Amino acid sequence: MGSLKQIAFTRLRLITLLGIMVTLIVVLSFASPVFLTRSNFINIVVHSSVLAILAIGLTFVILTGGLDLSVGSVVAFAGLLGVLALRSTGNVVLALFVSVASGTAMGIVNGLLIGYLQINAFIGTIATLAIYRGATLTITGGHTIPVRDETYNFLGQQGVLGIPVIIPVIAILYIVFHFVLRRTVFGRSVYALGGNHAAARVSGIRVRLTTLLVYALSGGLAGLCSIYVVGRLQSLQPWAGQGAEFETIVAVVLGGINIAGGEGDLMESLIGVAIIAIILNAMHLLPAIDPFFQSIAKGGIIIVVLAIYERLKAYGVT
Amino acid sequence: MNRKGILLIGLLVALFAVSLVYAGGRAEDPAVVDDDRVTIGAAMVDITNPFFVQVMEGGDQMADALNANFIWRSSEGSLETQLAVIESFIEQGVDAIWIDPLDPEAVKPAIRRALAAGIPTVTAANLVEVPGNVSTPFPAYDAFYQLGNMVAAYLNYEGNVLYMSGIPGNWILDQYGAGLEDALAQYPDINVPSVQPARMDPALAHQIMESWLATYGPGEIDAVVFTTDPDMYAALEAIRDAGREGEFPLFSQNGDLPAVEMIANNENEVKIDLLSHGARIGAFNALVAIRLAEGVDLPEVLWFQYAPVMTQETWDHITANGYQMDVQQNEPFSVDWMSPEEAMAIIADAAVEFVDWEPPVE
Numbered sequence: 001m002g003s004l005k006q007i008a009f010t011r012l013r014l015i016t017l018l019g020i021m022v023t024l025i026v027v028l029s030f031a032s033p034v035f036l037t038r039s040n041f042i043n044i045v046v047h048s049s050v051l052a053i054l055a056i057g058l059t060f061v062i063l064t065g066g067l068d069l070s071v072g073s074v075v076a077f078a079g080l081l082g083v084l085a086l087r088s089t090g091n092v093v094l095a096l097f098v099s100v101a102s103g104t105a106m107g108i109v110n111g112l113l114i115g116y117l118q119i120n121a122f123i124g125t126i127a128t129l130a131i132y133r134g135a136t137l138t139i140t141g142g143h144t145i146p147v148r149d150e151t152y153n154f155l156g157q158q159g160v161l162g163i164p165v166i167i168p169v170i171a172i173l174y175i176v177f178h179f180v181l182r183r184t185v186f187g188r189s190v191y192a193l194g195g196n197h198a199a200a201r202v203s204g205i206r207v208r209l210t211t212l213l214v215y216a217l218s219g220g221l222a223g224l225c226s227i228y229v230v231g232r233l234q235s236l237q238p239w240a241g242q243g244a245e246f247e248t249i250v251a252v253v254l255g256g257i258n259i260a261g262g263e264g265d266l267m268e269s270l271i272g273v274a275i276i277a278i279i280l281n282a283m284h285l286l287p288a289i290d291p292f293f294q295s296i297a298k299g300g301i302i303i304v305v306l307a308i309y310e311r312l313k314a315y316g317v318t
Numbered sequence: 319m320n321r322k323g324i325l326l327i328g329l330l331v332a333l334f335a336v337s338l339v340y341a342g343g344r345a346e347d348p349a350v351v352d353d354d355r356v357t358i359g360a361a362m363v364d365i366t367n368p369f370f371v372q373v374m375e376g377g378d379q380m381a382d383a384l385n386a387n388f389i390w391r392s393s394e395g396s397l398e399t400q401l402a403v404i405e406s407f408i409e410q411g412v413d414a415i416w417i418d419p420l421d422p423e424a425v426k427p428a429i430r431r432a433l434a435a436g437i438p439t440v441t442a443a444n445l446v447e448v449p450g451n452v453s454t455p456f457p458a459y460d461a462f463y464q465l466g467n468m469v470a471a472y473l474n475y476e477g478n479v480l481y482m483s484g485i486p487g488n489w490i491l492d493q494y495g496a497g498l499e500d501a502l503a504q505y506p507d508i509n510v511p512s513v514q515p516a517r518m519d520p521a522l523a524h525q526i527m528e529s530w531l532a533t534y535g536p537g538e539i540d541a542v543v544f545t546t547d548p549d550m551y552a553a554l555e556a557i558r559d560a561g562r563e564g565e566f567p568l569f570s571q572n573g574d575l576p577a578v579e580m581i582a583n584n585e586n587e588v589k590i591d592l593l594s595h596g597a598r599i600g601a602f603n604a605l606v607a608i609r610l611a612e613g614v615d616l617p618e619v620l621w622f623q624y625a626p627v628m629t630q631e632t633w634d635h636i637t638a639n640g641y642q643m644d645v646q647q648n649e650p651f652s653v654d655w656m657s658p659e660e661a662m663a664i665i666a667d668a669a670v671e672f673v674d675w676e677p678p679v680e
Contacts, residue, residue, distance in 0.1 A: 142487025
């Protein structure tokens with residue numbers, strides 16, 4: 001298959017994704033008079049912020065053929081360490097640094113387990129999920145820690161010109177990491193690793209280091225996320241981020257990232273996140289949807305989208 | 319089939335799926351069906367939990383009684399989701415928002431946003447101090463303080479009381495434990511040899527009861543107090559399996575129908591069950607939310623009322639032993655006591671108890 005044709009196929013998948021998203025938007029704008037308002041659009045983005053940031057890290061991890069189920073627990077534990085730093089020093093800059101650095105360190109632990117000790121990613125990150133969550137619960141005793149700090153409050157609650165701070169942050173992250181994935185040696189290594197580990201090793205790619213780096217990135221972004229979560233909730237919630245890993249994986253796969261690795265694009269992950277966010281917003285907005293029916297609707301729509309992918313794949317669209 | 323065909327089919331399927339959702343949304347959209355009725359948005363903690371199913375049933379009963387619409391939404395146990403649900407209610411412009419807060423502190427900014435948008439709010443179970451918000455907290459400490467005094471009186475102020483507590487860290491459940499322990503601590507001949515958290519997990523409650531029965535022989539347990547009825551049902555299985563049913567009295571909280579029926583029929587030595595009941599809580603909060611939506615001015619704190627359910631015989635027994643209501647923190651507590659028959663009537667239709675309720679004057 002020629003490269004031009006491949007590009008056309010890639011665009012076809014992207015067009016399909018965009019088509020689904022636009023269809024959802026059009027239908028929902030008729031279904032709810034408030035769906036297409038500016039403030040609801042901001043709500044959609046704000047409500048999916050955690051998902052959007054975690055999806056960046058998980059896209060890198062899944063592209064290498066890996067999996068990181070610990071990200072939700074990292075959000076809670078990194079947030080806690082940041083809050084403890086704030087409480088003991090009063091230095092908010094240090095607290096923010098501690099959150100990101102500790103998240104990265106937790107990701108490095110995952111990377112060492114998977115890249116160097118060759119532990120299966122699913123099992124390894126389930127274990128660290130339990131450890132990080134358990135550590136958070138042990139330290140907090142299961143209690144919420146209120147956080148009254150201007151900087152956290154600004155990052156989680158405030159906006160500039162009516163736009164919440166988190167929105168430009170997400171935009172910048174996606175632009176930067178799209179560039180990293182598409183235009184750097186590291187990005188190409190990520191794709192190569194997911195395509196074929198043995199081939200990647202033979203071609204000189206440092207498999208273990210690349211694995212370590214993608215998990216460190218995933219942890220670091222979860223640490224970044226924790227700052228926003230603490231600010232938005234004005235407290236450290238010991239159960240923060242619980243289940244976020246599964247929703248993020250669904251969004252990433254929905255966006256077209258091959259769960260086996262090697263195929264996909266960060267912008268497609270973003271559209272996957274947007275589709276999930278729109279569906280969740282619709283569930284909240286449409287008054288007469290039976291709350292028990294929501295799970296069926298959510299699951300049904302996800303299956304429909306994935307079924308479309310499978311049909312596209314069957315016809316050679318990767 | 320060519321790729322255009324696949325794409326077209328995909329879009330049509332997606333359109334179909336979304337249309338189903340759309341159709342569901344339009345068919346019974348409360349704002350469309352009846353503009354005269356008030357619409358309440360209710361952000362529950364987790365609608366898969368049987369307790370919140372009861373809460374919604376009670377809320378719906380009150381909605382029917384007062385001709386109001388309710389939009390029930392689950393926070394799925396996530397505070398982030400709860401904030402998203404509240405913000406969506408603000409966006410929809412509902413007439414009032416009822417929040418069962420996952421965390422009383424963290425929901426405050428969202429409540430302030432709702433109030434700033436002119437939407438009144440009510441927060442159930444917890445005291446959420448935001449000017450303009452109405453809280454309907456549980457007098458949890460007092461409820462179990464009273465229960466502790468009743469247990470002590472029932473035992474004539476001596477004996478070994480075992481306590482199966484809730485989830486450590488949960489504010490309300492911790493208040494239950496504190497109230498009970500403070501009440502029992504007043505009586506030097508009452509001992510509490512073991513307190514075990516069942517974490518509202520019936521399987522764990524069963525295991526704990528088995529361990530207790532293995533540890534304490536006949537005559538060494540004088541009473542067992544449970545945090546919730548489902549824990550008591552599970553423990554009863556262990557008691558039956560050990561052949562020790564009827565050996566010691568049981569006390570609990572919830573006011574579930576099976577527990578109330580056990581009291582009425584004098585089964586399994588269940589003596590007192592504090593009636594909170596999800597449907598009752600639902601009906602009361604629904605009433606408050608509807609009144610707020612109608613523009614009624616309410617006090618910012620309205621304590622929810624627990625009622626101890628017991629037979630006349632039990633009431634006579636504890637009062638003969640000198641029981642008197644002794645409220646420690648959150649006055650008013652409740653009625654003195656309620657018969658199982660009265661409790662069953664309330665459980666059958668939770669709206670009946672509160673529908674003619676007049677708010678206290680501040």
